[in-house]
Amino acid sequence: xxxxxxxxxxxxxxxxxxxxxxxxxxxxxxxxxxxYLTEQVQKFDDSSCAIxxxxxxxxxxxNRRKVERATSKIEGIIRSELEQQKGKIMHVIxxxxxxxxxxxxxxxxxxxxxxxxxxxxxxxxxxxxxxxxQYMHEHSLMGIRTDRGVHVFSPDRKGMKAMNACLHYYExxxxxxxxxxxxxxVIYIKAIGEMPAPCGNLFGENNNLETTPLHLPQNYFxxxxxxxxxxxxxxxxxxxxxxYSIFCTKNGIDPMKTSTPNFxxxxxxxxxxxxxxxxxSLFPEWPDxxxxxxxxxxxxxxxxxxxxxxxxxxxxxEIKDFANRLINEKYPDxxxxxxxxxxxxxxxxxxxEQSTSPKLKI
Numbered sequence: 001x002x003x004x005x006x007x008x009x010x011x012x013x014x015x016x017x018x019x020x021x022x023x024x025x026x027x028x029x030x031x032x033x034x035x036y037l038t039e040q041v042q043k044f045d046d047s048s049c050a051i052x053x054x055x056x057x058x059x060x061x062x063n064r065r066k067v068e069r070a071t072s073k074i075e076g077i078i079r080s081e082l083e084q085q086k087g088k089i090m091h092v093i094x095x096x097x098x099x100x101x102x103x104x105x106x107x108x109x110x111x112x113x114x115x116x117x118x119x120x121x122x123x124x125x126x127x128x129x130x131x132x133x134q135y136m137h138e139h140s141l142m143g144i145r146t147d148r149g150v151h152v153f154s155p156d157r158k159g160m161k162a163m164n165a166c167l168h169y170y171e172x173x174x175x176x177x178x179x180x181x182x183x184x185x186v187i188y189i190k191a192i193g194e195m196p197a198p199c200g201n202l203f204g205e206n207n208n209l210e211t212t213p214l215h216l217p218q219n220y221f222x223x224x225x226x227x228x229x230x231x232x233x234x235x236x237x238x239x240x241x242x243x244y245s246i247f248c249t250k251n252g253i254d255p256m257k258t259s260t261p262n263f264x265x266x267x268x269x270x271x272x273x274x275x276x277x278x279x280x281s282l283f284p285e286w287p288d289x290x291x292x293x294x295x296x297x298x299x300x301x302x303x304x305x306x307x308x309x310x311x312x313x314x315x316x317x318e319i320k321d322f323a324n325r326l327i328n329e330k331y332p333d334x335x336x337x338x339x340x341x342x343x344x345x346x347x348x349x350x351x352x353e354q355s356t357s358p359k360l361k362i
Contacts, residue, residue, distance in 0.1 A: 008064035009090070011036040014055040025064065030109055033058040033091060037108060041099040054095040061087045100124055119230075141189040143200065145229065146170075146181035146213070146237075149221030151200035152189065162204030167251045169203060173213050174247065175239045175265060175334040180213030184247075186233040196224035240337050241266060261331070269336040271296075271323040274316070296322070 009029055013022040022040065026032040037056055093108055097115050100123070101108035111117075118124050142159065144151045144166055151166055153159035170184060199222050203209070211217070233250060236243045244266070248255055255263045299319050306312040327334070 006064050007060060007062050009033060010059045010061060012057050012059075013040060013095075014057055016053055027064075029060070029090075030058075034107065034109060037093065037098045038102060040095065041102045056091075056093050056095060056098055057089065058091040059087050059089050141191065141196070141198065143187045143189045143222070143229070144170075145183075145185040145187050145231075147183060148180060148213070148216070149223070150187070150189075150229070151203070151220060152196050152198050152222040153200040154198035158204060159198055159201060162198075162201040165207060166200055166203040168253060169209060170213065170237070171244075171248060171251070171253050171255070172262065174237070174244050175262060175331075175336055176212050176214075177333050177335045178212045178214040179237075179239065179335075180216075181237050184235045184237050185231045188230045188232055190230075191224075194224070196222050238337060239335055240339050241269065242339055261334075265327065265331050265334050266336070268323045268327050268331075272320050272327060273338065274320060295326070 006027070009026050009032060011022075011024045011026065011033055012020050015021055024036055026036075036058075040054075040056055091109060094115070097118065098108050100118060101113055104123070106113050141155055142153050142163055144153075144163065151163075153163045153166075170181075173180075199220055202220055235247050235250070237247075244255075244262070247253070255266070296319070299315065299322060303312070303315045303319065306315055
C-alpha cells in the first residue's frame with residue numbers, strides 16, 4: 001500500500017478571522033500533536049506575555065497524499081474533507097489552555113486537564129488576566145460586579161480610565177449609610193453572542209457623580225445575560241477600617257489625596273473606638289491636614305498632664321465622646337462598623353486530622 005495514501009494527522013493554528021498558520025502533517029497521532037502544542041507555546045516564555053486568541057487543532061484524514069497536495073489551499077481541503085466526512089476533528093485546544101498546561105507540566109490532552117477543569121483553578125485566572133493586559137480584543141472586556149449588577153468597561157484607554165473612576169467612586173461611598181453592596185469583584189468578561197454596551201464608561205464621563213451607589217441609575221449596569229465572568233479580585237465592602245484599607249491598597253487609592261472626607265472620618269472613628277488618643281500617632285500630618293484637628297488640642301493637653309489612671313480614664317472618655325460627637329455632626333451619612341471578632345480555639349487532640357500541627361478552629 002502506498003504510504004502517501006495512508007491516514008495522517010494534520011495540525012494547524014487557527015488565528016482570529018479564521019486565518020490558518022503553522023500547518024504540519026504527521027503520521028503520528030496524539031503524541032505528535034502534543035509535541036506540536038509544545039512548539040507553539042514555547043514562544044511565550046513567561047506569564048506576562050500577551051497570549052493571542054489562537055486555537056490549536058488536530059484533524060485526522062484518510063488520505064495523506066490529498067492533504068499534502070493541497071497545503072497551499074489548506075482551508076479549502078479541510079472544508080472539503082470534513083464535508084465528505086473524510087476528516088475527523090480530534091482536538092481543539094486554545095493556546096491559553098496549552099500554555100497553562102505547559103507551565104504546569106501536565107498533558108493538555110487528558111480529560112482531567114480540559115478547559116472545564118483547569119478553568120476552576122486560581123492559577124488559570126491569574127494567567128489569563130496577566131496575559132490579556134496587552135491583548136484586549138473586541139470580545140474581551142473588564143468589569144466590576146456589585147450586588148446590584150455589573151459595570152462593563154470598553155477594552156481601551158477610555159474604558160480603563162472609567163474603571164479607575166468607578167473604583168474611586170465606590171471608595172468615596174465606602175462608609176455610606178445607604179449601603180448598596182456587600183461585595184465588589186473585579187472581573188474579566190468574555191461576551192457570548194452580541195457584544196454588550198460598555199455602560200461602565202459613564203463613570204469616566206461623570207467625574208462629579210454625587211449619586212450614592214444605592215441610587216445609581218440602571219443605565220450604569222449591564223443587563224446582558226450572555227456573559228462569561230472570571231473573578232480576579234474580591235473585596236468585602238462591609239464598612240470597616242480593615243476592609244477599607246484593603247480596598248484602597250489593592251486598587252492603588254490614597255485616601256489622603258483622593259478622599260479627604262473619608263480620611264478625616266476614619267481618623268475620628270479610630271479615636272472614637274480607642275485606637276489612639278494622640279493624633280500624631282495616627283497620621284503625622286494631623287492636625288494640619290484636617291478641618292478640625294485643632295479642636296482636640298485642649299483635650300490632648302489635659303491628657304498629657306494626667307498624673308493618675310483615674311484622670312487618664314476620664315480624659316480618654318472625653319476624647320472618645322468628642323470624636324463621636326464630631327462624627328454625628330459632620331458625617332451623619334457615614335458609618336464605620338467595628339471589626340468582626342474571630343474566636344480561635346485549638347481542636348481537641350482526637351480530631352481526625354492528618355497533620356500533626358496544632359489545628360485552629362475559626
